[in-house]
């Protein structure tokens with residue numbers, strides 16, 4: 001009989017069966033309500049420094065498109081902001097919709113953006129990324145919204161690689177990409193304690209969501225939608241709507257770095 005495509009069997013409503021933490025107290029994403037965030041004058045500006053030479057490869061992992069970095073030195077790292085210590089960049093990836101009216105994981109007063117970039121960093125107080133990934137202060141993910149606007153030249157190099165990693169499991173070398181070209185000009189942010197937004201849903205993430213979006217053209221968004229959840233040879237299953245909807249706040253406070 002027909003095997004349902006992964007995008008149907010692994011949908012968010014099903015995750016709690018295998019990952020009970022899906023109903024946990026600090027799940028992500030959330031709806032950020034600016035009027036309810038509390039300005040914290042003690043929050044420092046983000047200090048992000050990325051070294052393009054640490055960029056290794058680009059991969060279709062069956063959930064998203066991911067660019068992975070060498071994390072054996074401190075040369076691509078996040079410090080300050082809401083965190084203490086130094087967190088190394090491990091990877092970045094995106095979430096997007098089947099159309100321009102949805103796709104982001106976090107929402108802002110109910111507004112969905114067409115996509116969201118996640119830059120994943122791990123706390124170097126732990127020996128490795130995989131050790132850090134499950135600790136309450138193990139990860140810091142910087143989220144950047146994408147909105148529809150003019151073509152973003154800094155996305156072109158990424159999008160050009162998509163043709164070679166169309167299906168699940170495909171990966172290709174990807175060198176000298178500077179992720180800071182994907183950051184907005186203003187690094188004002190909201191921050192709260194949350195989780196990975198896909199299984200294993202570990203409650204290990206200090207979320208840092210930038211207020212200012214970057215742009216992508218509608219044509220560039222369409223390029224994301226040419227990727228597949230499915231592997232070569234399987235029935236093609238378009239990689240779209242790979243976002244988890246907002247989760248209950250359960251008493252958490254969202255802090256703002258700006259007034």
Ligand SMILES: COCCCN1C=C(N)c2cc(S(N)(=O)=O)sc2S1(=O)=O
Pocket residue numbers: 091118120129130133141195196197198199200201
């Ligand atoms: C040993 O590794 C275990 C966890 C590894 N990761 C798994 C995810 N599902 C995941 C989701 C992430 S997201 N969407 O919350 O940024 S980051 C991330 S991840 O940190 O790369």
Ligand SMILES: [Zn+2]
Pocket residue numbers: 093094095118197
């Ligand atoms: Zn993500």
